Amino acid sequence: MEWFTADGYWLSRLIFQRTLACIYLVGFLAAALQFRALIGERGMLPVPEFLRRTDWRLAPGLFRLHYSDRFFAAVAWTGCALAVALIVGVDSYVPLWAAMLLWLLPWALYLSIVQVGQLWYAFGWESLLLETGFLAVFLGNADTAPPVLVLWLLRWVLFRVEFGAGLIKIRGDECWRKLTCLYFHHETQPMPGPLSWFFHRLPRPVHRVEVAANHVTQLLVPVLLFTPQPVASAAAGLMIVTQLWLVLSGNFAWLNWVTIALALSAVDWSLFAPQPAQSAPPLWYEVVVIAVTALVVALSYRPARNLISRRQVMNRSFDPLHLVNTYGAFGSISRVRLEIAVEGTDETVLHPDTVWQEYGFRGKPGDPRRLPRQFAPYHLRLDWLMWFAALSPAYAHPWFGPFLERLLENDRDTLRLLHHNPFPGTPPTHIRARVYRYRYTTWRELRATGNWWHRTYVREFIRPVSLAPARISPTMPP
Structure with missing residues (x-):
């Protein structure tokens, strides 16, 4: 099927995959270094107690089979090792099926961690990493060109991240509609960064321009992701610039960086590198990708309905595996x-x-x-x-x-x-x-x-x- 692959996006896939692997490394490293005090056997919210009082069907994962602090540490450090292997490009030197397995393992391990993380892992970027990581399993490797269906699904995730955040702002706090939220946000955000003080001290007219630009980037630009190139690349580029601005202004874990990785996958990098020789994808791979696409489309119904709902909720998972989720941030802004x-x-x-x-x-x-x-x-x-x-x-x-x-x-x-x-x-x-x-x-x-x-x-x-x-x-x- 000639339509199945997007030959010019091999470099887009490569940049996306290496960026995502770096984020995986950070996620697993944070889990390895912090879990004992938070959710360990003697932690503030111990995993064994959580497992005893919850149904496995609501949060399936590896730790349903066995839990000990030593086992959790092994899972987290194994995730770190897998992430390093993906960063250096091991997936490019193994068969297609092995590359998919290399991407499936960190997703399954991190899913298991999130499922027992309780309040400590109740953040939108956990689901975003899992949803993005699941799709990365099916992007393939150097053996074949990236499948166009998965590339479109990555844009669908990016669209929901940005458009959902834009809608929750417009529907939420009136300061977003009055363009005044940044009078307070840099001071009251969860964890300011070293430049947040300076961002807060920018002139108020600049803050109003920032909010207006944010509305454009989150409510209008995402639609352009589904237009032909080079418009889609320009739209993704604007999102990357906006996300880097947010990186400079505060600490939001890897929310911004996963969003940047998704935007990088939408950029057409074919002008910067020649197309390498790649073989036709095997039939089994085409069947798997089409089946996964059908699954994601079916699971997208409730998140899509949430987007257009007047009762829109932020950062909600609609399935126990976090395959398709809804996102949003700062629907309301603290003044103090x-x-x-x-x-x-x-x-x-x-x-x-x-x-x-x-x-x-x-x-x-x-x-x-x-x-x-x-x-x-x-x-x-x-x-x-x-x-x-x-x-x-x-x-x-x-x-x-x-x-x-x-x-x-x-x-x-x-x-x-x-x-x-x-x-x-x-x-x-x-x-x-x-x-x-x-x-x-x-x-x-x-x-x-x-x-x-x-x-x-x-x-x-x-x-x-x-x-x-x-x-x-x-x-x-x-």
């Missing part, structure tokens, strides 16, 4: 930044003059003098949920209490998630959590104090506790 500061003391008896020392987190704001760091595409899962917990105590259930208990024990794996432990020798006797309001300093304040943030106390989040109480729960705001 609240942060939870966790503090401990080594004093046995508490009194009004008790000295409290604050724990430092790697990514989320803490010390007002500390400039936020760049971590994306690496995902700091604890820091992200700390941002959600500051929005409402409901987001702190059920992990925040176990988190504080592990700090009271100086748990090694938990402390590895932090930037600074004020009690390196012996654990604190008491822990408390307080809510502060953070805002960026002005240019004048920055020059005078050296502080990037100004913070003011708001309320208690958790009153001082020790290991004696049986339960640690957030203090509800008045």
Whole structure:
């Protein structure tokens, strides 16, 4: 079938695959380094307990067969090794069926991790990586030209990512319609980056232009992905530029980078490299690709209906394998930044003059003098949920209490998630959590104090506790 392959897209496939393999590496590395404290056997949300209380049909995966921390570590590090093999192009030197297996294995391993990740993995970019990684299995390798059907499916994913995000904004917070959301966003986003302070200080007319340009890129440009070249390439190029702008302005794990990878697959790179000799695809491969395409089209009904629904939801999976999902981000924007500061003391008896020392987190704001760091595409899962917990105590259930208990024990794996432990020798006797309001300093304040943030106390989040109480729960705001 001559229509089956897109000969000019071999370089598009190559660039897409290597980029996706890099993202896989980051995802597996984050899992390997963070899982023990988060979901390990002694973690805040242990996997064994989760498996006991949930039905395997809702979250099938490898860990339904067996779980131990050692086994999870083996899965995560095996995923890292597979990702490295794909980065260096091992899939180009093996038969087509073996290359597909090389891409199927990291997808299956990462799916198994997400299925038991619970709140720590409840982010849209997890589903986006899985959906994109599933389609990558069927893109083939150097033995044959990429199948046009899979290339179109990748554009369908990119369309839903961008168009879904655009619609949720227009339907959501009125500041998107008034072009004023960026007056607040760079200051209140989950995890600011080193340039976020400077983005926030751009003139307000520039912020309005940014929002307007974002609406164009997310609501109009995605339609052009389905037009002939070079228009489709130009549309993908605009999306790449927009995503790189977002990369510079904050930390959003690998959301931006998977989107960039999808856009790279839509660019026609044939002008930059000659077409290599490739054989015709085998019949079995054509049958598999057509069957997968039919499956994805069938599963796309509910996500597509969600797009046009007035009750559109963000970041929802409609099947247990995360094959076709719905996406969206920042349907509403916070006007005020609240942060939870966790503090401990080594004093046995508490009194009004008790000295409290604050724990430092790697990514989320803490010390007002500390400039936020760049971590994306690496995902700091604890820091992200700390941002959600500051929005409402409901987001702190059920992990925040176990988190504080592990700090009271100086748990090694938990402390590895932090930037600074004020009690390196012996654990604190008491822990408390307080809510502060953070805002960026002005240019004048920055020059005078050296502080990037100004913070003011708001309320208690958790009153001082020790290991004696049986339960640690957030203090509800008045």
